[in-house]
Amino acid sequence: VDGEKDSDPMHIVHVTAEMAPIAKVGGLGDVVTGLARACLSRGHKVDIMLPLYECIQKQQINELALLTTYNSYHDGNWVPTNAYTGLVSGIPVIFIEPSNQFFKGQHVYGGSYNELEAYLFFSRACLEWMQVTGTQPDIIHIHEWQTSGLPLLYWDMYHHLSLQTFIRIIMLTSGIAETANSADNPQHGTLWGVHSDENLIPETCQEQLSKCGLDGSIYATVEKAVDDRTIGHNPERLCLLKGGIVYSNAVVTVSPTYLQETLCSGWLTGTLIRNRDKYFGILNGIDTTMWNPATDVFLPAKFSAQITEGKEICKLFVQRGLGLVSEDISASRITRRVPLVVCITRLVAQKGLHLITHAIKHVEELGGQLVVLGKASDGRVEREFEALADVHSQGSSIRILLMYSEELSHMLYAAADMVLVPSIYEPCGLAQMIGMRYGAVPIVRKTGGLADTVFDMDDQSHAEMANGFVFEGIDEGSLNWALDRAFSHYREKPNEWNDIVRKIMEIDNSWNNTAGKYIDVYSSIRVRSD
Numbered sequence: 001v002d003g004e005k006d007s008d009p010m011h012i013v014h015v016t017a018e019m020a021p022i023a024k025v026g027g028l029g030d031v032v033t034g035l036a037r038a039c040l041s042r043g044h045k046v047d048i049m050l051p052l053y054e055c056i057q058k059q060q061i062n063e064l065a066l067l068t069t070y071n072s073y074h075d076g077n078w079v080p081t082n083a084y085t086g087l088v089s090g091i092p093v094i095f096i097e098p099s100n101q102f103f104k105g106q107h108v109y110g111g112s113y114n115e116l117e118a119y120l121f122f123s124r125a126c127l128e129w130m131q132v133t134g135t136q137p138d139i140i141h142i143h144e145w146q147t148s149g150l151p152l153l154y155w156d157m158y159h160h161l162s163l164q165t166f167i168r169i170i171m172l173t174s175g176i177a178e179t180a181n182s183a184d185n186p187q188h189g190t191l192w193g194v195h196s197d198e199n200l201i202p203e204t205c206q207e208q209l210s211k212c213g214l215d216g217s218i219y220a221t222v223e224k225a226v227d228d229r230t231i232g233h234n235p236e237r238l239c240l241l242k243g244g245i246v247y248s249n250a251v252v253t254v255s256p257t258y259l260q261e262t263l264c265s266g267w268l269t270g271t272l273i274r275n276r277d278k279y280f281g282i283l284n285g286i287d288t289t290m291w292n293p294a295t296d297v298f299l300p301a302k303f304s305a306q307i308t309e310g311k312e313i314c315k316l317f318v319q320r321g322l323g324l325v326s327e328d329i330s331a332s333r334i335t336r337r338v339p340l341v342v343c344i345t346r347l348v349a350q351k352g353l354h355l356i357t358h359a360i361k362h363v364e365e366l367g368g369q370l371v372v373l374g375k376a377s378d379g380r381v382e383r384e385f386e387a388l389a390d391v392h393s394q395g396s397s398i399r400i401l402l403m404y405s406e407e408l409s410h411m412l413y414a415a416a417d418m419v420l421v422p423s424i425y426e427p428c429g430l431a432q433m434i435g436m437r438y439g440a441v442p443i444v445r446k447t448g449g450l451a452d453t454v455f456d457m458d459d460q461s462h463a464e465m466a467n468g469f470v471f472e473g474i475d476e477g478s479l480n481w482a483l484d485r486a487f488s489h490y491r492e493k494p495n496e497w498n499d500i501v502r503k504i505m506e507i508d509n510s511w512n513n514t515a516g517k518y519i520d521v522y523s524s525i526r527v528r529s530d
C-alpha cells in the first residue's frame with residue numbers, strides 16, 4: 001500500500017554496480033533496491049542504471065526491451081553499447097551492455113576484464129546515455145568506488161555539453177574502512193582501482209583516468225583523486241572513492257556512528273574532514289517488501305508479531321532439514337528450547353572470522369545450535385571453513401553452509417532465535433535488522449550501524465530500546481559474555497523472551513522510515529530548473 005506522497009517529486013537516477021536480487025553481492029544491492037522502492041512509493045521518479053552483467057538471469061527481468069544503441073568512449077575508441085529497459089521487482093532499470101568484454105563472466109565481480117576500466121566505462125556510458133536520450137534527472141545517486149568516476153566526468157565534460165547544469169550528484173559509500181585497510185585486504189587492489197592481477201604493470205593515476213577520456217593531469221593531485229598512501233611512491237595511484245567524495249555535491253555514509261568513526265581514523269579522514277559540511281550519516285533501511293515474514297514465499301509457514309506460531313514451524317523445518325534434530329525427538333517440545341543461532345555473512349576479515357569460528361565452539365559448549373551461511377572469496381578462508389564444516393557435518397548442533405543462497409537466508413532468519421553479527425567494523429549491517437524483523441534477537445559487536453540499531457538488554461540506560469545483546473571487545477571472552485547472557489535469558493525467562501521477539505519484529509527499520517532523510521539531502525542540493 002502506498003503511503004503519503006512527497007509534495008515536490010524529483011527524478012532520481014541511481015548508477016550502481018549492484019542491485020538486489022538480480023546482481024547482488026552484499027548489502028549494496030539491497031540498499032539500492034530498497035531506497036529506490038521507497039522513493040518510488042513516495043511519488044518520485046526513479047531509475048536504476050546497472051551493467052547488463054552476463055551472469056544476470058534474464059527471466060528475473062520483466063519487459064526487457066532494447067531502448068537505444070549508442071557509442072561510448074573507452075581508451076581511444078567509441079564502443080557500440082546497448083541500453084535496455086526492464087522492470088526488476090517493480091523498479092525501472094536501464095541496463096548498459098557494451099559490445100566489448102566488460103561485465104562478461106559468471107559472477108558480478110572478478111571477471112577477466114579490468115574492473116577499474118569497466119566501471120569507468122560504465123560511469124561514462126550512463127552519462128553518455130543521458131545525453132543521447134536527453135534524460136535530465138534532478139539527482140544522480142552514485143554508489144561506492146565503482147561509480148565514483150561519474151562526478152569527475154560530469155563536471156569535467158557532460159555539464160558543459162548538453163546535460164543541463166541543474167543535475168546534482170550524491171554519493172553513497174560504506175566502503176571507507178575497506179579502502180583504509182592495509183595490503184592484507186584481498187580487495188585492496190580493486191579498491192585502488194587496479195586489477196588485482198599482480199602481473200599488470202602499475203599505472204599512474206593519470207593513465208588510469210585517461211582510459212575514460214579525462215585529462216588525468218588535472219585530477220592527479222592529493223586534494224583530488226590520488227591515493228594518499230601512494231604519495232611519494234612511483235607511480236602515485238588513483239583512489240576513485242576520494243575523487244567521488246571531492247566531486248559529489250553530497251556524500252552519505254550508512255550510519256551516524258560509522259560517520260564518526262570515519263572522521264576519527266582511516267586514511268580518507270583528511271578528505272572527509274575537508275568535506276565535512278556535505279557529509280551525512282543515514283542508517284540504511286531494509287526492504288520490507290522483500291523481507292516480510294507474513295508474506296515470504298520462501299518460508300514453510302508465515303508469521304508476524306501478532307501470530308508467531310509459524311516461526312516455530314520454520315525452526316523445526318530448518319532443524320529437520322539440516323539434520324539438527326534427530327527424528328525420534330523431533331516431535332518433542334523439548335527441542336524448542338534449544339536456542340538456534342544463525343550467522344549469515346560474507347566470510348571476510350571485516351565480519352570477525354575468528355569470532356565466528358569461536359562462536360561455533362562456544363555455542364556447542366552451551367548446548368545450542370548454530371548455522372553459518374557464508375561465502376568466502378579467499379581460498380584460505382574457504383578451506384578453513386570447509387574443514388570446520390566437515391568436522392561438524394555429522395553432529396547434531398552445528399552446520400556450516402558455504403554458499404550464497406537467498407532462499408536459505410530467508411529460511412534461516414525465520415528459524416533463528418538469535419542472529420550473530422560479530423563484525424570488526426560494520427558500516428551499517430543489514431543482517432541484524434533483517435533478523436529482528438524475523439524475530440531473531442541480535443547478538444552484535446558494538447561498532448558502526450550495529451551500535452546504532454542494537455541496544456543491550458542488560459543496559460538500564462536504554463531499557464525502553466533494549467532489543468539484543470551487545471559486546472565491545474574483539475576477543476573471545478567478550479563474545480562469550482554476550483552469548484552466555486543471551487542463552488540464559490532464552491532459557492530462564494521464556495515469557496520475557498517471547499515478548500522481546502514480538503517487540504523486535506515491530507521495530508520499523510524499513511526504508512519508509514529512513515528514505516525521508518535521503519529526500520531531505522536530495523532536496524538540500526537540488527537546483528530547480530524552473
Ligand code: ADP
Nearest residue numbers: 026027345346374375403404405409429430431
Ligand atoms: P555487507 O554489505 O558487508 O555484505 P550487510 O549486512 O550490509 O553486509 O548485507 C549483507 C546482506 O547479504 C544481507 O542481506 C545478508 O542476508 C546477505 N548475505 C550475506 N551472505 C549471504 C549468503 N551466504 N547467502 C545469502 N545471503 C547472504
